[in-house]
Amino acid sequence: MTLHTAIVKAEVDNISLEKAKKFIISEKNGAETIFVGRVRNENSGKKVIAVTYDAHDQAALKSFQSICNDAKIKFDKRSSIFLEHAKGYIPVGEISILIAVSSGHRDEAFKICRYILEEIKHKAPIWKKEHYTEGNEQWLPGHSLRPKEEIK
Amino acid sequence: MEIYLKLYGSSKMLNDKEILSIELPNNSNIEKLRIALDKMISKKYLKNNLENLSKTAAFFSEADEVVDDNYKLKNKELISIIPPIGGG
Numbered sequence: 739m740t741l742h743t744a745i746v747k748a749e750v751d752n753i754s755l756e757k758a759k760k761f762i763i764s765e766k767n768g769a770e771t772i773f774v775g776r777v778r779n780e781n782s783g784k785k786v787i788a789v790t791y792d793a794h795d796q797a798a799l800k801s802f803q804s805i806c807n808d809a810k811i812k813f814d815k816r817s818s819i820f821l822e823h824a825k826g827y828i829p830v831g832e833i834s835i836l837i838a839v840s841s842g843h844r845d846e847a848f849k850i851c852r853y854i855l856e857e858i859k860h861k862a863p864i865w866k867k868e869h870y871t872e873g874n875e876q877w878l879p880g881h882s883l884r885p886k887e888e889i890k
Numbered sequence: 891m892e893i894y895l896k897l898y899g900s901s902k903m904l905n906d907k908e909i910l911s912i913e914l915p916n917n918s919n920i921e922k923l924r925i926a927l928d929k930m931i932s933k934k935y936l937k938n939n940l941e942n943l944s945k946t947a948a949f950f951s952e953a954d955e956v957v958d959d960n961y962k963l964k965n966k967e968l969i970s971i972i973p974p975i976g977g978g
Contacts, residue, residue, distance in 0.1 A: 775978055791977065792899050794970060797954040798977075823977060835978050855978060863950075864977025865899030877900035877939075880976030883948035883956060890945065 740764075740818040741810075743802035745795050748826030758820040758838035766816055767840035769847040773855060775835040777828050781878075785871040788829045794863040798823070805857040812853065814846040821854060823864060891916050891965040893923065899973040901947065903940060904930070914963065920949050921959040923969070948972040 742761055746753050755774065762770060777789045806819045820838040828834055837854050841847040858864070860881050869875045882889065895901075895910045904910055912930075914922055928944035950970040951957045963969065 792902070793977070794898055794950065794954070794972065797950060797970075797972075800954060859976065859978045861975075862977050863898065863972050863975050865973065866976060867899075877903070877973075878976055880899075880974035882946040882974040883972055884946060888959065 740816075741803070741806050742819070743799060743806060743821045744823075745793050745798055745825050746822050748824055748828055753822045753824055753833040753836045755833075755836065758822070758836055761820040762818040762838045762840035764818055764840050767818065767842055767847075769842065769844040770838070770840045771844075771847040771851040772839075773835070773837040773851050774833055775855075777830045777832055777834055779830045781868060784868070786830060786868050787871055788827055788869045789834065790827050790867040790869065790875075791823070791825050791834065792865045792867070793823070793825045795825075798862045798864055801862040802858070805854055805861060808857070809850045809853045813850050814841045814843075817841040817846065817850055819850065819854070823858070823862070825864075827869075891918060891963070893918075893963050894966065894968045895923075896968060896970040898971060899975070900940060901943060901971045901973050909968075916965075918963050919959060920957055920961045920963070920969075923949070923963065924959070927971075943971075943973055946974050 779786055818840045822836050824834045837851050839847050839850045867877045891914050893912050924944045931940050948956050952968055
């Protein structure tokens with residue numbers, strides 16, 4: 739198995755770097771890249787204490803699998819990919835997304851990791867709500883999945 | 891007719907529960923649903939930065955596929971509203 743994707747519910751489990759490293763290791767692949775996204779303590783001048791991630795689980799998983807398979811076809815069919823995204827309340831400093839890739843060579847490993855991250859931001863039905871130190875909260879704007887020409 | 895709208899992201903501000911029941915004229919499509927949502931938002935939720943939601947949201951059928959504005963809704967159908975996304 740060379741592909742693992744999951745939505746990890748914060749109240750059930752954590753995203754594990756160790757699990758990702760174990761999954762992608764392969765004697766065929768000489769390069770590994772790991773991207774770890776964590777909740778930052780500031781956004782647009784506001785002090786953030788946590789982010790709540792919401793997701794349409796089935797559609798998000800479907801998009802993860804499609805994006806990862808596209809990445810394999812585009813860059814390296816023999817690559818191994820581990821992708822997990824958090825759902826629920828994630829405090830500052832905790833992992834929100836982890837992408838780990840092993841590939842034959844470094845160039846492909848970097849490209850696959852970057853490609854997956856950018857595609858997720860534009861295709862996976864996931865949303866984030868920031869919680870601020872003042873006690874207020876806000877859903878962040880995002881990328882519409884409705885075709886641009888239909889938005890009047 | 892009545893449809894059930896499963897709420898995600900910012901659309902959760904429309905209701906305390908995850909599913910919002912909406913009354914529509916018989917034989918409505920997604921376009922009619924957008925109009926109904928727009929009315930609902932302009933009456934009650936303008937303060938919550940939801941003013942563009944009815945235009946920018948996509949909708950998923952129960953098969954988790956995007957449906958366009960001509961998609962004919964069925965009575966009691968469950969539709970997901972997909973506000974603009976932004977994971978990662």
